[in-house]
Amino acid sequence: MAEVSKVSIDAGECISCEACVDACADVFEMGKDAAVVKAGADIKANSDGIVTAAEACPTSAIKYE
Numbered sequence: 001m002a003e004v005s006k007v008s009i010d011a012g013e014c015i016s017c018e019a020c021v022d023a024c025a026d027v028f029e030m031g032k033d034a035a036v037v038k039a040g041a042d043i044k045a046n047s048d049g050i051v052t053a054a055e056a057c058p059t060s061a062i063k064y065e
Ligand code: SF4
Pocket: 009, 013, 014, 015, 016, 017, 018, 019, 020, 021, 034, 035, 053, 056, 057, 058, 059, 060, 061, 062
């Protein structure tokens, strides 16, 4: 099982397709021009959802470690 400690979105690569929100709404939400990581999101507890969202992102805009 993956354990994610950090996640970010490269706004310049995001095309606002909302796939990450569909995959893991606990962590991702749509901002004005791009998806954003929700303030206070529990990154570690949502590790699997973050990996799924990153894989679903058509532009590889989601970076995690
Ligand atoms: S899946 Fe990728 S391109 Fe789509 S809204 Fe999320 S970060 Fe943006």
